[in-house]
Amino acid sequence: MKQVHATALKQLAIMGALNAFTEVTSKRLGEALGISQQAASMTILKLAESGLIERQIGHKGQRLMLSPKGVELLKKEYLEYKLLFEPAKRMQIHGTVFSGLGEGKYYISQPKYKQQFLKKLLFEPFEGTLNIRVVPADMPLFQRLSYSEGIRIEGFVSKGRTFGDVKCFLGRIQGIECSVILPVRTHYTDVMELIARENLRSRLSLHDGDIVEAEVEMD
Amino acid sequence: MKQVHATALKQLAIMGALNAFTEVTSKRLGEALGISQQAASMTILKLAESGLIERQIGHKGQRLMLSPKGVELLKKEYLEYKLLFEPAKRMQIHGTVFSGLGEGKYYISQPKYKQQFLKKLLFEPFEGTLNIRVVPADMPLFQRLSYSEGIRIEGFVSKGRTFGDVKCFLGRIQGIECSVILPVRTHYTDVMELIARENLRSRLSLHDGDIVEAEVEMD
DNA sequence: ATTACTATAGTGCGAGTAA
DNA sequence: TTTACTCGCACTATAGTAA
Structure with a gap:
């Protein structure tokens, strides 16, 4: 999925293909995007191939509509912009519970x-973390944490092993106070780790695959 | 200005460069965008060259911040998405008054x-149009009219000349009822033409270069 | 009118690497 | 560590054109 295709998808949505089959010629799309008719035609093919749009082809033109997947992609994009210009201090992040390898427990x-x-x-947190795999739609929210300060916990070296800086964001899960914990030097991940006073998994009777909502404060 | 650069600009904004100089290595930007460090480096150079970001270069890294122009670009992008998912029925479109060539008068x-x-x-409109050059920031709003139905006025042929279909959107300018009129087969333009019962220019004492706000109803 | 194929030109990417 | 150069390759766009 190339970025230029996302732009074309947005243009199609603007032209009315967001929620209805709309007559769009490759010529008109090309003009709107500042590319040739041929390039627009190819872009439409690629979008259809990627399952982002549905096509109805006639002998003189075609009707296009975004697929649910295409709409989802634009919504995610919209969310990213919205977070930039209208940042919320309190975010609801959704995901599914899963079992980690106990590394979190070792670290904390x-x-x-x-x-x-x-x-x-x-x-003082319970010695274990609750691992949550964030749903794709909430990834822009979760990623904001990577680029925010949060509450800094200093790293150290112990027994020749380096423990890096981590940061925390206070929050709640099903009413229980907790904290998101993540490394400062963070790489792209959809895994959110929560710590709390208690063992969240047993306190909330959570099992792998359960869908949960965590509320996180940004400052 | 290529689209891939807009994406990079958004990523930089997410990383904190929207309103503050932020340490961003080309490696980190590359990772976030899924491109190589080299490509990210080049992208940063192009963004700076285009005047979309400001750079502070040190000997081991650089600090980046979006320029006002860069922020403007992202805001416009944000507005386009916002209009897609949270369309407003009533829009305020701003622009400057200018004199056309009297074509509008001839047509209407x-x-x-x-x-x-x-x-x-x-x-029954006054036989003349008020031409307004829409400000760049409001172009996404104005363009929505191109892709909306509006009130359809049928075209015809008269004395061997073709007068195409046009469409209208009711609105107000400084409290006076008026209507935006534009061709159905519309090409990219920043010129908004208004018609009203009266001569808007004299009724509102408007002169070329005056900045005005028009309120337009979408349905 | 359309869509979209082919051939060619152009652009962008990543690897290697210099500073 | 950085940034950012050159080079070669792959991808993408356009022009011409067929269907």
Whole structure:
């Protein structure tokens, strides 16, 4: 999925193909996008091939409509812009519970982290994390955390091993206070890890695959 | 200005460069965009060259911030998405008054148009149009009219000359009822033409270069 | 009118690498 | 570590044109 195709998809939506089959010639699309008729024709083919639009082809023209997948893509794009210009301090992030490999538990059990949790989060977390795989639609929200300051927990070296800086964002899950914890040096991930006073999994009777909503405060 | 650069600009904004100089390495930008460090570096150069971002270069890294022009570009993009998913029925479109070549007057003076104006707009317009050059920021709003139905005025042939279908959108300018009129087969333009019962220019004491706000109803 | 194929020209990407 | 150059390749656009 190339970016130029997302632009074409947006243009088609503007032309009315967002929620109805609309007559769009490759010539008109090309003019609107500032590309040739041929390039527009190819773009339409690629969009259809990617399953982002549905086509109805006649002998003199075609009717196009965005597919649900196409609409979803534009909505995600819209959300990203909206977060830029109308940032919300409180976000609801949805995802599914899954079991990690216990790495989270190992990390947050480190005394030098624990001291800081108590001091900066004002609670001593249960030694384990709740792993949530964020739904694609909420990824722009979740990613905002990567680019925000949050509550900084300093890293350290222990027994020759490096524990990097991490950051936290306070929040709630089903009414229980908790905190999102993520590394400062973060790479793209859809895994959100939560820590709390208690064992969230047992306290909330959560099982793998359960869909949950976490509320996260940005500052 | 290529589309891929707009995407990079958005990513930089997400990373915090929207309103503050932010440390961004070409490597990190590349990772976020799914391109190589080299390509990201080139993209940054092009963005700076286009005046969309400001750079502060150090010996080990750089700090970037969007320029006002860059912010404007993203805002326009945001507006386009917003109109898609949260369309407003009433829009305020801004522009500057300018003098046309009297073509508008010639067209709307045609009896077959005038009959329809009276019947469909419920008023007989003054024989002249007020030309407004729409400000760039409001272009997405104005363009929505091109892709909307509006009140259809049928075209005709008179004395061997073809007068095409046009469409109208009711509205107001400084409290005076008026109508935007534009051809159905519309090409990209920033010229909005208004018709009204009276001569808007004299009624509102407008002169070339005056900035005005027109309110337009979409249905 | 359309869509869309083919051939060619042009642009952009990543790898290697210099500074 | 950075940024950003050159080079070669692949992708993409356009012109011409067929259907």
